[in-house]
Amino acid sequence: MTFSVLAGLKKFNIPHKFVVKNIYEYYAKWIREGKLKVNSDWNKDLKVKFTVQDPCQIVRKTYGDPIAEDLRFVVKSVVGEENFIDMQPNRSNNYCCGGGGGFLQSGYKEQRLAYGRLKDAQIQATGADYCIAGCHNCHAQIHELSEHYGKGYGVVHLWTLICLSLGILGPNERAYLHDDLKEVNVFHPETEM
Amino acid sequence: MTDLPIRLGAKKESSTFLEKVKQILPEGGNLNSCLTCGACSSGCPATGLENMDPRKFLRMAALGMDEEIQKTKWVWMCTMCQRCIYVCPMQINIPQLVYNARALWPREQRPKGILGSCDMALRNESRSAMGTSPEDFQFTVEDVLAEYQEAQPEFAGMEAPIDKEGAEFFLNQNSREPVTEPDEMLPLWKILHLAGADWTYGSKGWGGENYCLFLADDDAWKQITSTTAKQADDLGCKTYLNTE
Structure with missing residues (x-):
């Protein structure tokens, strides 16, 4: 969306008064300003490992490495620096997962999974338990890669982990967490549905 | 030979x-x-x-x-x-x-899934690739918000406004959450609440996805971006905020 809005405004000369931003930048800003008091204590002993996908639309195609740095700052703040493992290559030089450009809806499933083999190999090489995917297409594709190629790593949104680290993640907001994190730091556990 | x-x-x-x-x-x-x-x-x-x-x-x-x-x-x-x-x-x-x-x-020969999602977005001013109407979106947001304000009283004062004039941020929303997994909207709302962000969705152009771009349909892409840009401007929002 970031890309389609920015590119569309420019391509079609659509008048507008606002600036277009991505929320990663604000997550990082709000953490630095102390508005989001995140910490990684919940993972000090658990040592659950995370890697992160750089969404092409947000990083390479729009804001470049500075937003990739913001993304890493947020991730490290919430899971602990020692529990973050970057995939290689990364940032603007990362590979597309194969979920974008309409590939997920195109009907070419076999080719899409073949395309994603590289992404799965990158993630497997990190040994991470979870891949953070802050984009829905990436999320759906990497989830399918994890099952198809058999490694079974989890795929989570960034907002889930921010709230987990803030101690405000309820029991019904954990659809993408595996059993290892279902019971950790639960906010209002009595409301479980 | x-x-x-x-x-x-x-x-x-x-x-x-x-x-x-x-x-x-x-x-x-x-x-x-x-x-x-x-x-x-x-x-x-x-x-x-x-x-x-x-x-x-x-x-x-x-x-x-x-x-x-x-x-x-x-x-x-x-x-x-x-x-x-x-x-x-x-x-x-x-x-x-x-x-x-x-x-x-030829447009009708392009992949059906992409074509269908683009056409859904053209159905109403939500510009959602799932065809969700502004009324259905509003109902879901209000319903889920009320449920969580009660279940998590620390967030009783939390808001998820639609068409709030003069809000700083115009936020879009991928249709997957309101349509198939509404509980997933909560973490984002809570983060915005704790950060003290002044934000709003738009009843028009809230859909956070654009398959017309993937379909290579310039006219439709332009229509989608124009709807959401106009709504953000009409509400006087200074920042168009994308979650993805």
Whole structure:
């Protein structure tokens, strides 16, 4: 969306008064300003490992490495620096997962999974338990890669982990967490549905 | 014994697909600057699919093989991720060549899934690829908000406004959450609440996805972006905030 809005405004000369931003930048800003008091204590002993996908639309195609740095700052703040493992290559030089450009809806499933083999190999090489995917297409594709190629790593949104680290993640907001994190730091556990 | 010679440049140079695309791109997309080094193809996850790769696609266009360019399904397997431009010493815009090759397909013959999602977004002013109406969106947001304000009293004062005039941030929302997993909207709302962000959704143009771009349908893409831009401006929002 970031890309389609920015590119569309420019391509079609659509008048507008606002600036277009991505929320990663604000997550990082709000953490630095102390508005989001995140910490990684919940993972000090658990040592659950995370890697992160750089969404092409947000990083390479729009804001470049500075937003990739913001993304890493947020991730490290919430899971602990020692529990973050970057995939290689990364940032603007990362590979597309194969979920974008309409590939997920195109009907070419076999080719899409073949395309994603590289992404799965990158993630497997990190040994991470979870891949953070802050984009829905990436999320759906990497989830399918994890099952198809058999490694079974989890795929989570960034907002889930921010709230987990803030101690405000309820029991019904954990659809993408595996059993290892279902019971950790639960906010209002009595409301479980 | 000898094969028939391959005829190159059968068409007038100015009328080839490559030349047409060059005319609409800034700097002609550098489409004539290829050194054939192969950096694009060696780092492209779509290399090998449909016996194609970015360098080959560009070379075929340069050689005027427009019929093959128009036929290959590979244009729907390249995600236009732009890694090829990133690694290219000449910054050649192969993804724009792919985008324009998609547009050569008759609209009704383009992949059904992408076509359907684009058409859904044109159905109403939500511009949601799932066709969700502004009323259904509003109902879901209000319903889920009320449920959580009660279940998590620390957030009783939390808001999820729609069409709040003068809010700083105009936030869009991928339809997947309100339609299929509404509980997933909560973490984002809670973060915005704790950060003290002054934000709003729009009843028009809240849909956070755009399949018309992937469909290479310029008119529809323009319509979607215009709806959401106008709503953000009408509400006086200074920042258009994307979650993805």
